[in-house]
Amino acid sequence: MNLAYKDIRHHLGRFVLTTVGIGLLLMIVMGMGGIYRGLVEDATLLVDTIGADLWVVQKGTRGPFAEVSRVPANLVHRVGAVPGVTAAREFVFHTIQREYRGKPLRMAVLGLSWPVDQGEWLPLIAGRPLAQAHFEMIADKTLGLALGERIPLGKDTYTVVGITGGMVGTGGDGLAFFALRDAQAIQFDMPGEAVRLERSARQARLAGMDWGAIQPSLLERALSLSSEIPSLGPPEISAVIARLAPGGDPPAVAAILSAWDDVSVHTHKGERDLLLRGVVERARKQLGLFRVLLTVISAIIMALILYTLTLDKIHDIALLKLIGASNRVILGLILQQSLILGMLGYGVAYLIGQRLFPLFPRRVVLTEPDLLILSLVILGISVFASLLGIWRALRVTPNEALSG
Amino acid sequence: MRNAYAIETEGLTKIYGSGNTEVVAMRDVSLGVAKGEIVALVGPSGAGKSTLLTTVGLINPPTSGIVTIGSKRVMDGPRSLTNLAAFRLKHLGFVFQSSNLIPFLTALENVAVALELNDTGRRAARKRAMELLEYLGVAGRAGNYPSMLSGGEQQRVAVARALANNPSVILADEPTAALDSHRGRQVMELFKKVAHEQGAAVIVVTHDHRALDVFDTIYEMEDGVVHLSPSPQADL
Numbered sequence: 062m063n064l065a066y067k068d069i070r071h072h073l074g075r076f077v078l079t080t081v082g083i084g085l086l087l088m089i090v091m092g093m094g095g096i097y098r099g100l101v102e103d104a105t106l107l108v109d110t111i112g113a114d115l116w117v118v119q120k121g122t123r124g125p126f127a128e129v130s131r132v133p134a135n136l137v138h139r140v141g142a143v144p145g146v147t148a149a150r151e152f153v154f155h156t157i158q159r160e161y162r163g164k165p166l167r168m169a170v171l172g173l174s175w176p177v178d179q180g181e182w183l184p185l186i187a188g189r190p191l192a193q194a195h196f197e198m199i200a201d202k203t204l205g206l207a208l209g210e211r212i213p214l215g216k217d218t219y220t221v222v223g224i225t226g227g228m229v230g231t232g233g234d235g236l237a238f239f240a241l242r243d244a245q246a247i248q249f250d251m252p253g254e255a256v257r258l259e260r261s262a263r264q265a266r267l268a269g270m271d272w273g274a275i276q277p278s279l280l281e282r283a284l285s286l287s288s289e290i291p292s293l294g295p296p297e298i299s300a301v302i303a304r305l306a307p308g309g310d311p312p313a314v315a316a317i318l319s320a321w322d323d324v325s326v327h328t329h330k331g332e333r334d335l336l337l338r339g340v341v342e343r344a345r346k347q348l349g350l351f352r353v354l355l356t357v358i359s360a361i362i363m364a365l366i367l368y369t370l371t372l373d374k375i376h377d378i379a380l381l382k383l384i385g386a387s388n389r390v391i392l393g394l395i396l397q398q399s400l401i402l403g404m405l406g407y408g409v410a411y412l413i414g415q416r417l418f419p420l421f422p423r424r425v426v427l428t429e430p431d432l433l434i435l436s437l438v439i440l441g442i443s444v445f446a447s448l449l450g451i452w453r454a455l456r457v458t459p460n461e462a463l464s465g
Numbered sequence: 466m467r468n469a470y471a472i473e474t475e476g477l478t479k480i481y482g483s484g485n486t487e488v489v490a491m492r493d494v495s496l497g498v499a500k501g502e503i504v505a506l507v508g509p510s511g512a513g514k515s516t517l518l519t520t521v522g523l524i525n526p527p528t529s530g531i532v533t534i535g536s537k538r539v540m541d542g543p544r545s546l547t548n549l550a551a552f553r554l555k556h557l558g559f560v561f562q563s564s565n566l567i568p569f570l571t572a573l574e575n576v577a578v579a580l581e582l583n584d585t586g587r588r589a590a591r592k593r594a595m596e597l598l599e600y601l602g603v604a605g606r607a608g609n610y611p612s613m614l615s616g617g618e619q620q621r622v623a624v625a626r627a628l629a630n631n632p633s634v635i636l637a638d639e640p641t642a643a644l645d646s647h648r649g650r651q652v653m654e655l656f657k658k659v660a661h662e663q664g665a666a667v668i669v670v671t672h673d674h675r676a677l678d679v680f681d682t683i684y685e686m687e688d689g690v691v692h693l694s695p696s697p698q699a700d701l
Contacts, residue, residue: 062574062581062590071569071610377567383524384579384626385554459524459553463515463561463638 064381064390065397068374076402079366083402084409086362088417090355091410091435095418095425097348102426104231104341107171108332110182113302114311115146116327117318124332125154125299126231127339132324133297137174139321140301145314150174152300153244156234159214166212168204168237169230172244172298180223180238188223194240199223203235215250219243231340233423245296260284356438363446367399371450378454379461388455395450403443407436470497470533471633471666472521477530479516479689490516492689494530498682500633503660503667505677507694508686514670515638517686521668522557522636523549535633554583558627558665560637565623566611572598572622573607579629597625601655617648624655628663635659637669646675653679 069076107126117140118130134151141149153172158165173180173191180190180199188208191197198219200206210221219239228236239247251259260283267283268274282290305314315326327335337345371378378391411432418425479491491513498504506514519525521532523539532540534556539547559565566575576594581587598604601621603614611619620640627635637656641649653669653676660667660681669680677683683694 062578062587064569064578067574068569377569380565380567381578381582382550383553383559384582385550385557386582387550390582460519462565463519463524 063397064394065401068394069398069401079370080402080405081409083359083363083366083406084413086359087406087410087435087439088414090352090359091414091427091432092418092421092425093348093352093355094431094435095414095427096421096423097345097352098426098428098431099424100233100341100344100348101337103229103233103424104336105333106228107230107236108329108336110184110228111152111302112304112329113150113332114305114309114329115303115315115318116152116329116332117301117303117324118299118327120323120325122325123335123339124327125152126332127335130299131297132300136298136324137301140303140318143303143314143317145305145309145317146303147306147309148177148304150178150302151241151298152302153241153248154230154299155244155248156230156232157214157247161212166204167234168200169232169234170244170247171236171238172241173238175240175242183223183225183238184227185223186226188221190223191238191240192222195243196220197222197240198243199225199238201225201228201235201237203229204237214247217243217246227424229424231336241298245298249296259287356442360442360445363399363403363442364449367395367402367446367450368453370398371395371453375453375457376462379457379459382457383459383462391454391457392451395454396444396447399443399447399450400440403439403446404436407439469499471500471502471535472668473497473533474517474521475531475533477517477520477527477532479513479520479525480528489689491520491527494689494691496684496691496693498634498666498668500666501660501664502681503657503669503679505680505683506668506670506686506691507672507674507677507683512686513689514686516689517691518636518638518668518670521634522559523553554579555630556633558630558632558635560620560623560627560635560640562639562642566614566619566626568611571608571610572603572614572618572625575611575622576625576629579626583630594625594629597628598622601625615648616643617651620644620648620652621655624652624659628659628665631663632665635665635667637667637671639670639672641671641673641676646673649673650676650679 116124117132117136118124119132122128122130124130137149137151140146151172151174154169156167156169158167175191175194183190183199186202188199191199196217196219198212198221200221202224206212206221208221208224211218212221225236230236263283264280267280272279305311311328315328318324318326381391414427475495477491477494478489481488481490494517506517508514516525520527523532526540526543526545529542531538537547539545539552567578570578573591573594576597577590580590580593585593595604595607598607601624603618603621606614606618614622641652644652656667656669657679659665685692685694
């Protein structure tokens with residue numbers, strides 16, 4: 062006879078409530094693990110999805126995600142010419158926050174190297190890749206934009222032509238993909254007045270120099286568009302990403318590029334490590350610590366609940382001992398209830414989490430290995446939690462059954 | 466003949482505390498109960514009746530003295546000579562005041578659990594439990610929890626549980642305390658029936674002097690000392 066089951070059957074309402082309570086607690090533990098995993102996945106998603114073999118960034122910097130990196134746009138041609146590199150692309154990445162429909166709209170802007178890269182590799186759930194060089198964008202669904210929606214950014218308006226699923230930046234902001242020049246235009250957009258002031262300052266600087274006084278034509282030239290002035294040059298990009306031939310040797314190519322004095326080179330793994338050890342390191346550690354604390358707290362709460370449930374049964378346990386039940390039977394009763402409570406709680410946590418986690422502002426990623434590990438942890442917690450109750454139950458003497 | 470006794474005690478003494486706080490709850494108690502005999506243990510509160518019952522029930526070890534059940538010496542002073550839990554399961558049946566059924570088991574399960582603890586198979590245990598409930602007239606309440614049974618029905622189920630493993634000794638501590646006189650007498654008659662039909666030695670601690678006529682032997686206990694009462698009628 063399974064006494065644990067019989068007891069649960071008799072106190073079903075109380076057991077269900079307790080299980081739901083434990084389930085909610087375990088859901089928080091599960092969610093915290095999912096947030097932790099989501100943070101790690103979000104941090105590395107872009108690097109993994111782009112799949113570049115090498116990241117060429119400004120000398121001495123840790124790449125476009127960990128800190129600001131500025132390299133000249135023509136670097137892409139130099140990198141493309143290096144033996145072993147089969148493709149090199151410009152990479153522009155920055156985060157913006159604008160007011161849209163009365164609410165803040167925060168997005169991570171990523172420039173696609175049009176026309177080579179039109180975003181065909183993106184996981185589109187609706188719409189299409191970019192089809193023209195300007196004024197189109199692909200937005201992640203987390204941004205809440207709809208296909209065909211027109212978003213004013215800087216001096217231009219962009220139409221949403223595609224929606225991606227699960228594409229977020231290292232900070233959890235939804236990604237928006239533009240043609241590279243559009244991404245730069247958004248990044249370096251200046252108000253008209255700022256442009257005019259800069260132009261006047263440029264003229265004043267030149268007027269104060271001998272050249273300006275000797276060659277008036279230079280003063281005229283200084284007032285023209287900045288893109289027409291060779292010394293000002295085109296806007297810079299964040300990085301150049303390079304792909305190598307299949308079977309290529311990334312460290313060998315990286316060694317060639319690293320010899321250049323104006324750039325630093327990171328392999329795919331190196332860039333990934335920089336993100337995990339730099340950008341999200343503290344958040345990752347904090348969440349990890351919090352997860353451990355929650356697990357410990359859950360174990361303590363479960364132990365107290367089981368202890369209380371055992372105290373409620375002290376007379377029954379004494380009675381069982383009186384009629385001859387061995388300690389093994391009593392131990393089985395408490396341990397089985399603990400395991401049932403833990404496993405059902407886990408099931409409740411999973412079911413509620415499946416409905417609740419998608420509503421969280423940041424991604425909550427439940428991976429099979431994480432779920433398996435958590436189930437084993439809960440198994441351990443259940444055993445641990447039952448120890449206090451078992452300890453108390455084993456101290457019960459048959460005499461206590463006679464105390465009425 | 467000593468071996469004719471289902472249960473026998475020799476010089477049982479139980480002392481609680483020590484020094485100034487020493488209390489002698491039971492003093493040099495020697496008695497024997499034969500198979501099929503029903504014995505009453507009467508006396509005022511604090512006389513030591515429950516101490517004697519729990520001692521022969523192998524729950525409360527004596528300070529000194531011997532308990533022999535069947536032909537096996539099981540207690541010698543505070544020293545147990547066997548696995549007491551297993552021995553209780555096979556050889557002793559207990560019935561107490563109300564509330565001593567397991568509340569989360571039905572009447573049938575309360576009886577079957579004693580059998581299953583004694584390694585009887587589930588199906589056989591349920592069959593035997595149902596037979597016992599029928600024997601005691603409560604088969605109709607087999608599926609009910611103790612809280613749904615009357616006091617008399619609860620005691621019948623408790624008796625059925627006590628009988629489950631065909632014990633050689635049944636110990637009952639004031640089994641009619643929570644019952645009215647009519648139902649109390651019914652329960653006492655039941656013990657008599659069990660003793661005579663099942664061949665068990667039954668020891669009943671009771672305050673209920675109205676039903677003493679059902680007992681074969683009556684022991685009186687006072688200040689920890691047991692005396693044989695001359696005849697049941699004399700105590701009425």
